[in-house]
Amino acid sequence: MTKELGAFRTIGELSKELNIKPHILRYWEDQFAVLAPLKRAGSRRHYRPEDVEIVKTINRLLNEEGYTIKGARKFLASRRRRPEMVEDAPQPGSVPVSSAEPEPDYRGPSIAELKSIRDRLSHALDHA
Template identity: 60%
Template structure:
């Protein structure tokens, strides 16, 4: 698990952007512990990277990303598989980057 500071450093996204996205994307729900510290699970971190890619690199709007995530949450089998594969790919890219190979 990562703190908001660690995830911010990894992704280059400011803390306030991560907190804002929590209000806009219901699937992004980090754990909160003592002192309201946020702890992002690997699946949260993968979702943050995906939202960042969609918004900042693929030209989606916040509403467009919301609609895409909502459609996937409805359980279309192909979409669920694609989401899982995207999360796995993002985790592997992240691991390679941390290992100095990416």
């Protein structure tokens, strides 16, 4: 039995759906203020569709892109200040939001670049 896209998910359902252990989801609630599922009787958590998207984004940032928790917090905070910044490509037929002065799209170095820098620093320290 699968729920509709807009349905609320319990912590167990979300855990199974995204393959993230429930204790990790509870930990993320403590670490990310933006993640605040509804709590019902007995402190049972119910994740709204927007909570599910936040969890997916946190998971991607931490486990795929190599962000630290602090870095992921900053990313999510910047996204809240700039709601036009979405992670998906623009939908066909959509008009991009423009402003007088667009902000630069700086995402920082990639994991490969950071590893290269680390290796060069390590090599330099070995020969110092």
